[in-house]
Amino acid sequence: MRGTADVKFWAGVAVSAFFMVLLFRKIDYNQLVAALGSVNYAYVAAAVGLTFISYFLRSVRWHFLLITVKPISLCSLYPATIIGYMANNLLPARLGEFVRAYVLAKKEGLETPAVFASLVIDRLFDGFTVLMMLLITLFTLRLPSVMSDAETALRMGGLVTFLLYCVVLLFLYMLRHNTSATLDFATRLMKPLPLTIKAKLLGLLGSFIAGIRISSRWRHIAAILGSSVLVWFFALLPVDMVLQGFGIRLPISASMFILVLLVFAVMVPASPGFIGTYHYACYKGLSAFGISDSLSVSIALIIHAVSFFPVIVAGLYYLWKDGISLGAVSMVRGDR
Numbered sequence: 001m002r003g004t005a006d007v008k009f010w011a012g013v014a015v016s017a018f019f020m021v022l023l024f025r026k027i028d029y030n031q032l033v034a035a036l037g038s039v040n041y042a043y044v045a046a047a048v049g050l051t052f053i054s055y056f057l058r059s060v061r062w063h064f065l066l067i068t069v070k071p072i073s074l075c076s077l078y079p080a081t082i083i084g085y086m087a088n089n090l091l092p093a094r095l096g097e098f099v100r101a102y103v104l105a106k107k108e109g110l111e112t113p114a115v116f117a118s119l120v121i122d123r124l125f126d127g128f129t130v131l132m133m134l135l136i137t138l139f140t141l142r143l144p145s146v147m148s149d150a151e152t153a154l155r156m157g158g159l160v161t162f163l164l165y166c167v168v169l170l171f172l173y174m175l176r177h178n179t180s181a182t183l184d185f186a187t188r189l190m191k192p193l194p195l196t197i198k199a200k201l202l203g204l205l206g207s208f209i210a211g212i213r214i215s216s217r218w219r220h221i222a223a224i225l226g227s228s229v230l231v232w233f234f235a236l237l238p239v240d241m242v243l244q245g246f247g248i249r250l251p252i253s254a255s256m257f258i259l260v261l262l263v264f265a266v267m268v269p270a271s272p273g274f275i276g277t278y279h280y281a282c283y284k285g286l287s288a289f290g291i292s293d294s295l296s297v298s299i300a301l302i303i304h305a306v307s308f309f310p311v312i313v314a315g316l317y318y319l320w321k322d323g324i325s326l327g328a329v330s331m332v333r334g335d336r
Helices: 002-024 029-038 041-066 074-090 096-108 112-140 145-177 179-189 195-210 218-245 252-265 277-287 293-322 326-330
Strands: none
Touching: 002 277, 002 293, 029 293, 041 074, 041 112, 041 218, 041 293, 074 096, 074 293, 074 326, 096 112, 096 326, 112 145, 112 195, 112 218, 112 252, 145 252, 218 252, 218 293, 252 277, 277 293, 293 326
């Protein structure tokens, strides 16, 4: 397992290095430094604040997703959310969601698989919201002809993603509403395994299934849907803030287009923090609006820094406050 993890880590580093070389090979470094020096950092500070509001709204949504399992205070949910995003930026293999579930489960005395199930649903709401944003950008933005291939790729990527989310949604529905049949089928599949391992796996599956439920109260559903829209609205505003910090005024749909590109970029396996893939996607999105290479790279660096460094500092603070070591968090896996 350790060898496989090392291979994945170095493969991700190689992917990041490739995109960073692609990004910087034609850049005028004098112009890059000048652009970074010209930004109004008051807008950058505002972007950081808006990003943390987005994290807070994620905690609000998580509260309503978990309310049928256990009503949990935002004082527990918000630190766990921040620690999860910190883990995504520091640890390989996108462990942030596992870390987020582990930290909250440990603090609230819950089963980690049940908490993780709520995060699977959480990501489904994210996915459908992003797909709505993609539709809005494709129908409201007129991209230059040089971006026609990218536009086609986005359409195809959006369609494939939509179909995948529908499959996952159907799977979760079947899992929840045919629990006994699912467990019977899983038991048959695990028949060759030793009894101790089989019992542990079935227990984990049972806990996961128990977490797949949403409150049927209309107020809770409205809160989940409303917070989903607000999460991405406040994730969108930092992009616009950074652009304004560089003196660039674009329609909000342009910032939405860039954000959608970034969402697809972080799906590409890369090093922790999505280095390279994130920057290159941002650069290509900005280039579509006639922004120069050096300025586009400068903006990409700042947008990434806004989502990278502050949450790491905040996450480390919450780890220290809760008495959890970074080493313990780095050992978290999905089987916890």
